[in-house]
Amino acid sequence: MLNFKVIFQINNCWCLFLLTACGNNNFTDLNTYIATIKAQPKSAIESLPETKIVEAFVFNPEGLRDPFKPLVQIDQNLLTDFSAAGGIQPDITRRKEDLEAFSLEALKMVGTLTMKSILWALVKADDGTIHRVQAGHYMGKNFGKITSISIDKIELMEIVPDKPGSWREQQTSLGLIE
Numbered sequence: 001m002l003n004f005k006v007i008f009q010i011n012n013c014w015c016l017f018l019l020t021a022c023g024n025n026n027f028t029d030l031n032t033y034i035a036t037i038k039a040q041p042k043s044a045i046e047s048l049p050e051t052k053i054v055e056a057f058v059f060n061p062e063g064l065r066d067p068f069k070p071l072v073q074i075d076q077n078l079l080t081d082f083s084a085a086g087g088i089q090p091d092i093t094r095r096k097e098d099l100e101a102f103s104l105e106a107l108k109m110v111g112t113l114t115m116k117s118i119l120w121a122l123v124k125a126d127d128g129t130i131h132r133v134q135a136g137h138y139m140g141k142n143f144g145k146i147t148s149i150s151i152d153k154i155e156l157m158e159i160v161p162d163k164p165g166s167w168r169e170q171q172t173s174l175g176l177i178e
Contacts, residue, residue, distance in 0.1 A: 088167050090143040090159045099123060099131055099139035107139060108177045109154055121149045123174070144172065152176045 099107060106126035113120050113132075123131045123139065133139060133154070137146050142158040149155070154174040162168040 088159060088169055090167065094138075097138045099125065099133065099137070100141065100143075102126055102140070104140040104142075104144065104156075104172065104174060107174060109174050110177055112149065112151055112176075119149050121146075121154050123154070139174075142170070147171075 102125050108124045109121055110124045110130065111122040113122065118134060120132050120134050123133055125131060133146060133149075135146050135148055138144060139146065139154075140156065140158060142160050144156040144158040147155045147157050153176060156172050156174065158170045158172055159167050160170050
């Protein structure tokens with residue numbers, strides 16, 4: 001077992017060795033580099049670009065819709081009155097799917113694909129996103145439920161307001177865009 005004094009002396013030797021290695025005063029290459037940089041002609045400093053004055057914009061929300069309220073509002077009185085009559089009505093408690101935020105005019109069928117013997121349709125929304133849908137999914141603003149999908153079109157059954165207090169089913173389709 002080494003004595004503490006011996007270890008301390010060995011460590012001091014290493015420190016002394018490292019310090020003497022740093023003691024070399026040969027900086028000729030550094031001095032020549034500094035001299036060449038200083039010998040170069042001084043260039044003019046470019047002036048700062050002119051600051052552009054931005055006009056103040058005053059936002060006036062008068063006459064604009066509230067962004068925190070849904071785009072489509074269903075009159076709850078229509079639903080209440082009609083539910084008492086016991087006819088067709090949309091399920092407003094159902095969670096909305098992504099494609100129900102777009103009108104049918106803003107949606108385009110761009111293709112189909114088959115996975116595990118199920119035919120899926122590819123629908124491109126107005127925002128450029130492509131969605132995969134199958135029969136039973138919903139799309140459009142009028143509670144449109146997909147009833148069938150073929151190679152060239154999607155068949156939907158929409159529930160649209162007919163007159164105050166009543167709804168009716170309306171069949172529509174979305175064709176393949178070529």
